[in-house]
């Protein structure tokens with residue numbers, strides 16, 4: 001790594017020196033090095049290298065804090081392991097904070113003190129982002145979203161063609177000219193959003209949701225330009241860029257005058273819009289945002305759609321996306337949707353707030369350089385799935401879907417991976 | 433294949449060096465022992481699109497040009513169009529959640 | 531009062547002041563502003579975080595029963611010793627004599643907690659992972675506090691060590707302001723922020739899986 005300039009260092013340290021509230025100072029002072037978080041992290045669990053222990057990740061940032069922001073660290077750095085911010089340190093930070101954490105937050109819940117480890121890792125990433133040290137692969141995905149409005153740089157006509165294609169298929173299947181996938185229509189109830197990998201490579205989940213909307217007689221629309229629910233700014237931790245991306249959807253709701261923003265099946269995207277978006281933009285949103293699962297539950301509870309549980313005969317399990325469940329409070333919302341559609345449902349062990357990440361979170365899917373680690377830590381999830389005996393794994397996150405597809409292949413699980421929209425569409429009874 | 437460079441995800445670092453032999457080798461890694469005519473038709477569409485436009489084609493384009501159904505493509509490439517087909521066609525890794 | 535009482539009193543004042551300053555700083559920095567629409571209850575989240583969450587299916591506890599238990603006992607011993615220290619100071623004026631049975635219970639209890647502290651120290655020293663995670667302050671803090679409990683036993687057994695006892699406690703109190711022992715403040719702050727975060731998002735208090 002090149003020598004850090006003083007300007008880079010100053011920018012990074014500013015994040016530590018000017019805390020906005022008491023949260024940062026708290027979490028940087030709280031870890032007591034008891035080491036009991038080690039076994040909660042899939043990186044340590046699967047590779048047993050002590051640099052992967054969550055506390056070591058906190059320590060990277062906290063040691064800088066002590067060096068530059070505490071008296072003891074300034075006077076006697078050796079005593080409290082206060083470290084200088086130099087190339088070696090920065091390199092270590094990139095490798096560990098970007099390359100060995102999925103920001104799943106599992107360790108947080110298990111820490112004996114209550115250190116928000118994932119939050120501290122994100123602060124560390126913020127510092128690296130301020131120094132321009134985000135891994136190029138991850139930054140490329142953010143840049144694509146910044147310049148084109150979607151993280152796969154799909155040109156608008158190609159997107160529109162795909163949606164038209166899916167609409168034709170839907171009309172065919174429903175045998176109804178009114179089975180539509182509306183684009184850019186104003187004054188609808190719902191602006192629906194997608195993960196770009198759906199139109200690009202896996203459009204069946206789009207038609208599945210269109211079928212659900214059709215059955216529920218929903219007034220909805222997609223945008224032909226701003227439909228991307230993802231926000232990799234949550235992962236490169238450049239809050240300014242994350243804010244620009246979050247604004248895309250916020251403004252599109254306004255332009256199309258939709259009543260509500262429905263967040264497509266994407267864990268981090270839901271978090272980035274629902275929980276972080278208003279904070280990136282520093283304002284409350286004057287419309288509601290809900291996830292697909294919550295919307296579908298409304299349909300089921302109010303009888304707007306009918307499901308037949310006997311259609312799906314296979315055993316089904318669910319993978320809890322970290323940002324929807326542990327970091328999003330949707331534990332039972334997700335279960336209600338899935339259990340309404342299938343008979344034979346089994347939980348993984350552990351599950352819910354205590355689940356293990358699929359291994360692809362935190363931007364890991366985008367960062368090729370850490371691919372081996374990603375597949376290795378995924379073994380935990382793979383074995384969890386295997387033990388359930390299920391043949392279908394449902395997960396409301398296309399990022400998880402991609403990781404699970406790879407795990408399925410690599411660890412020879414022989415399962416099908418589906419989104420919630422797809423499993424609901426499969427169980428849907430269309431009343432004419 | 434020792435001299436050929438892959439990124440951490442197994443995608444070609446230099447897509448320019450791609451050739452039929454490399455495709456066959458990558459396919460084997462993915463558990464595809466024999467590349468059938470159908471496989472090749474998908475691979476060629478992806479490859480040509482990449483050479484022309486600098487990116488992987490939409491799945492719609494692949495379906496249209498090969499006359500294959502979506503589900504058939506997913507069956508041909510168990511790792512999917514991105515990690516499966518695009519990798520075999522020697523493209524760099526696409527951005528986003530793939 | 532003797533000179534060493536005055537020193538201890540001074541150290542206590544400095545320690546309390548510094549810790550209080552840390553506390554005030556946290557209060558002044560304040561809560562994070564969250565513009566997102568709250569879906570749970572911060573109050574309930576914080577209540578859960580500061581109580582049940584500490585034992586509710588926590589891996590740092592149930593995967594590490596011996597360590598966790600030793601840690602608990604050690605902390606209880608520390609607080610008892612601190613409490614006794616304050617009592618001793620006040621007792622200079624009160625001149626109250628501890629009943630013998632209580633004295634022996636305290637000595638027995640503190641012996642166990644001192645042992646726990648020592649075991650934790652040895653563990654930190656011997657286990658590679660722990661060693662790589664630890665800095666000088668971790669060892670020193672552990673040693674000083676363990677010694678402090680030992681000194682308390684000593685003083686309970688024999689008033690003759692009084693001067694040493696007070697001087698040692700003074701060192702401990704001053705050291706407390708420098709390093710990790712400050713977690714006596716930050717522990718509670720961390721529990722609060724965690725409860726705030728998970729409470730806001732309706733993750734805590736946890737729901738039963740339906």
Ligand code: SF4
Pocket residue numbers: 040041042043053054057100101102103104105106107108117118121
């Ligand atoms: S957030 Fe997840 S991946 Fe990161 S250190 Fe904690 S447990 Fe490990």
Ligand code: SF4
Pocket residue numbers: 030031032033034035036037038054055058110111112113114115117590
């Ligand atoms: S469990 Fe918490 S306090 Fe203990 S070492 Fe891990 S992060 Fe630090």
